[in-house]
Amino acid sequence: MTSAPEGAEPLLVVHPTRARLSAGIGARLALAVLDAQAERGWADVSLTGGTMGSSLVAALAESPLRELVDWERVGIWWGDERYLPAGDADRNDTQNDDAGLRSLGIPAEHVHRVPGPDTSGSAEEAAQAYEAALREHGRGSFDVMILGVGPDGHVASLFPGHPAQLSDDAIAVAVHGSPKPPPDRVSLTLECLARSRQVWFVVAGDDKAQAVADGMAGAGPERSSAAQVRGQQATLWLVDQSAAGQVTERG
Numbered sequence: 001m002t003s004a005p006e007g008a009e010p011l012l013v014v015h016p017t018r019a020r021l022s023a024g025i026g027a028r029l030a031l032a033v034l035d036a037q038a039e040r041g042w043a044d045v046s047l048t049g050g051t052m053g054s055s056l057v058a059a060l061a062e063s064p065l066r067e068l069v070d071w072e073r074v075g076i077w078w079g080d081e082r083y084l085p086a087g088d089a090d091r092n093d094t095q096n097d098d099a100g101l102r103s104l105g106i107p108a109e110h111v112h113r114v115p116g117p118d119t120s121g122s123a124e125e126a127a128q129a130y131e132a133a134l135r136e137h138g139r140g141s142f143d144v145m146i147l148g149v150g151p152d153g154h155v156a157s158l159f160p161g162h163p164a165q166l167s168d169d170a171i172a173v174a175v176h177g178s179p180k181p182p183p184d185r186v187s188l189t190l191e192c193l194a195r196s197r198q199v200w201f202v203v204a205g206d207d208k209a210q211a212v213a214d215g216m217a218g219a220g221p222e223r224s225s226a227a228q229v230r231g232q233q234a235t236l237w238l239v240d241q242s243a244a245g246q247v248t249e250r251g
């Protein structure tokens with residue numbers, strides 16, 4: 001029996017629909033950034049790829065609460081990136097840009113993009129460069145780490161049973177043979193993902209119901225990468241009604 005990771009107990013927050021979930025996360029993110037800036041004068045946020053990752057960026061860009069935030073004091077990172085050339089439509093940062101990230105007016109030097117094959121010789125080299133950027137420009141921990149979750153319980157590009165999942169000697173790793181295309185990626189490690197004040201899993205759809213139940217139940221790494229990650233202050237499962245379908249009532 002693997003011991004539960006350190007950090008805040010997971011809290012399930014259920015939203016009636018996917019659209020309300022995205023809107024709720026967008027609003028929650030604006031307020032979390034506002035609080036971080038009030039406390040430390042800055043906010044570092046790690047975004048996610050996937051459909052939820054872009055839906056929440058679009059909701060934030062459309063939220064009136066975005067006006068509360070000084071976007072010049074925000075650092076943007078990604079929990080993982082597909083190893084594709086800058087601007088490729090399948091890159092996570094491109095999809096977030098297209099969803100409205102650029103409209104927030106965050107200075108380009110504060111948006112830390114993972115190098116692709118156009119500016120690095122390999123995914124390993126890109127991982128090293130991204131790790132170096134995090135060491136130089138990061139502030140030791142993320143204020144908010146946003147993670148989509150796959151039906152198999154993967155987060156970022158860390159897949160149960162895949163060798164990269166249990167990498168513990170680095171901050172960022174190259175991933176090859178990803179079960180989710182494209183095959184080559186760069187991912188932050190589980191240990192790095194957990195260097196976060198708040199971890200938010202953003203999940204919609206009944207195909208994710210088992211992954212949510214496993215995450216909430218604290219399944220082992222062979223079943224769930226998500227269950228291995230907790231925030232230091234908060235671990236939120238932000239889900240729609242469909243994705244909550246297999247979570248049993250807490251005893």
Ligand SMILES: O=C(O)[C@H](O)[C@@H](O)[C@H](O)[C@H](O)COP(=O)(O)O
Pocket residue numbers: 048049050051052053080081082092147148149150154155156157180
């Ligand atoms: O590169 C990616 O695709 C993401 O980083 C990945 O971890 C994603 O967040 C999950 O697969 C959930 O994706 P959906 O929200 O689209 O289901």
